[in-house]
Amino acid sequence: MSTIGIDEGDFMRCCDGTFKSAIRFDGFREKGETWWHPFSQLSHVNNYAMVHLWLEARRAGYQGSYADAVAQDPEMCRRFLAPKTADHKPYDGLVNYAYHIDTIKLGRYLRDLGKQRGVRHITDLVTDTAFDESGNITAVSTQENGDIAGDLFIDCTGFRSLLLGKALGEPFRSFNDALFNDNAVAMRVPNPEGKRDIRPYTTCSAQDAGWIWNIPLYRRTGVGHVYSSAHMDREAAEQALRDYVGPAHEGLEANHIPMRIGRSERAWVKNVVSLGLSGGFIEPLESTGIYLVELGLTLLRDHFPTKSSMLPFAKRYNRHMAAYYDEIRDFICMHYCLTDRTDTPYWQDCHNHGAIPDSLQEKLTLWQSRLVSENDLDYTSGVPAFSAVSYNYILAGMNALPNGPLPAEAMHDLGLARAVFEDRAKGIEAIAAQAPDHMDLLDQIHRAG
Structure with a gap:
């Protein structure tokens, strides 16, 4: 939002927005258990990985969760504190944060903003498509406005995928073997x-x-x-x-x-680029829907083509987007296949998961010996969708922890670990003392417009 010059307060007022500092998961490992995926993280102290210090302290009797050990967010959330003060600059805060928004209002807000900036907006129904001899779409036919010609078409038609799926016939790869919810x-x-x-x-x-x-x-x-x-x-x-x-x-x-869970084999075919549901969807357990749209738009900006560059740009775009979807599929699958629940047929099937993707199974086997390092993640198609710390939040929350320390971990200073976590607890109190009540800050923002 900051990149395209949107005022944070105006955006929140128009979209019924609130702040979001974390996701809380209730009952995924066992009934009655709760764990957190915060948006802030401290990965290293004195060149020691925090996750290794936490494991050592845990084996010595430390009772704090991994999320509480490395992030302030869970405690701030429990106290209903905002992630920033009224004096902070837009898009800056005490801790990392995102938003809860009304997506319909967001769409209207961005539509109106685009029109103010010169975008021509047409509301109509697409009835047909026209192609040139090479298979590129030259125009879409509409019910009220005739043919609309173009050099590049972005398919935002939702699960219908009118251009990529219907007109161009791009195959769809289902993820339902790995993710049961549909x-x-x-x-x-x-x-x-x-x-x-x-x-x-x-x-x-x-x-x-x-x-x-x-x-x-x-x-x-x-x-x-x-x-x-x-x-x-x-x-x-x-x-x-x-x-x-x-x-x-x-x-x-x-x-x-x-819900159509999965992705198109390719997100960019000929002169059509799919964004959002038209190209793929994964259940919103980690709020990745808008994130994938943002990733797609950023990639398209960086690979915006001429006619001569269309093919190599599309090839690279497709490799990136496929990698993002597949990584997110694996990340979401971890919330289910690591469960200890067997109290219903659904959770029994999750617990006895027989179709864990090979890409995830390889990592889970590695992580039985140690927790996640950034070196474990695939950077061949760009920056991974989730950091190593985020993976460790899931593994720790689901209690999928290594059985014993690696030799390098055994060299860690347990006294340092205890000191680090004591300092973290003091730091959390210091930040919490600055943070206003969430609702108080929301009232101030929403009443300002």
Whole structure:
């Protein structure tokens, strides 16, 4: 947002925004257990990897979680503290943060901004496509505005994939063997008058055949049940969501969403580039939908073609996007295949997962001996979607830890580890003392417009 000159406060007001410093996972390893994926991280102290210091301290009796040991975010979230103060510069804060936003309002906001900057906006239905002799699309035919010609087309038609999938026939690679969830049902729950406990984090709560998201916005809360249709029908899924919401669900409409999980073999074919759902989708457990759109746009900016450069740019773009989707698939799969739950058929199938991707299985085998290093991640197609610290948050949260230390780890100074974590605890208190209440800061931002 900062890159394209969007004011942070204006953006938050227009999109019903709140701050997001972490994701909390409830019940994914065992019922009743909670772990965090924070957005901040401290990876090294005195050239020692924090994860190794934490493991050594843990073996010596340290009780703190890995997330609490290396990040301030979980404790700030538990106290409902904002990640920044009103005096911070836009897009800067005490800790790293993202946003909870109304995506429909975001779309309208960006549409209006584009029009202000000279973009021509046409609302219409595409009825047909025209091709040249080499198979490139020359124009799309519309119901009300005739033919719209172009040199490069960006397919943003959602799961329908009208240009990449339908017109060009690009094959789709399903991820359903690795990721079982293929449906969602969502509701918009108005916030009660005077609600003050708006969480500065997303909550993902494991259910009998999937999980429920809880995304707190300024004026409402978005909830949705992501589930496997092989383990639960749509009526039961909707009822589970209504039970989760409680009495506030009365009179609210539920929106059922079939999800096409996977990616197109190629995201850029001929002169068509797919972005978002048209090129692929992975369930929103780690909020990667908008992230993948941003990655795609950044890559397209860096590879914006002439006609002569279209083919080599497309080849490189496809390699990058395929790597991102496959990495995120593996990262999401870790939340399921590492579970200890066997209390329902769904969790039994997750626990006894028979289709872990080879790319993930190789890493999990390595990580049985030690936790994740940046050297384990694939940089051949650009910067990985997630850092080594993020992988370690998942492994630690799911208690998938090495059995014993490697020789290099045995050389770590246990006294240093204890001192580091004591200092971290003091540092958290110092930052928390500066942070305002989340709702107080939101009120200040939203009432300023």
